[in-house]
Amino acid sequence: MYRSSGPRVRKAVERLGRNAAIVASGDMSHKLKADGPYGFAPEGAVFDAFVRECLEQSDVRKLLTVEPGLAEAAAECGLRSVVMLAGAMDGLCVHSEVYSYEGPYGVGYLCASVRGDGFCGARKCADGCNMRCAFCRFGHTGPSGF
Numbered sequence: 001m002y003r004s005s006g007p008r009v010r011k012a013v014e015r016l017g018r019n020a021a022i023v024a025s026g027d028m029s030h031k032l033k034a035d036g037p038y039g040f041a042p043e044g045a046v047f048d049a050f051v052r053e054c055l056e057q058s059d060v061r062k063l064l065t066v067e068p069g070l071a072e073a074a075a076e077c078g079l080r081s082v083v084m085l086a087g088a089m090d091g092l093c094v095h096s097e098v099y100s101y102e103g104p105y106g107v108g109y110l111c112a113s114v115r116g117d118g119f120c121g122a123r124k125c126a127d128g129c130n131m132r133c134a135f136c137r138f139g140h141t142g143p144s145g146f
Helices: 002-016 042-056 061-065 068-074 079-088
Strands: 092-102 109-119
Touching: 002 079, 042 061, 042 068, 042 092, 042 109, 061 079
Parallel strands: none
Antiparallel strands: 092 109
């Protein structure tokens, strides 16, 4: 459901003919510290590192491969909105940048930007290109490949 919402958001923006920003929750795991509001689970740090790595590598497609058990054990609450964002980026060359990550109170907070730059078929992602297409590295499987 969340994945399929993204393309609908993008189509609405395209119909308007304007640039738009999609804001997705950056709340990650809620189980980073024993004295935090939800206690500690080792999966919390693993989940947060996974999401952070995906965004540092501009690999939004990989976000869709997170194990449901890991996300549940981490008590995350931002994955669904990030999955919606990934759906809005289907077929686009994507560049993401992580600005900050912290978890001082037992909840992980991630601040990043994700930018889509043209459709995959219109631009080849060459070696050394700082844009990563969600499909170039996966055989151009297209939106149904997610």
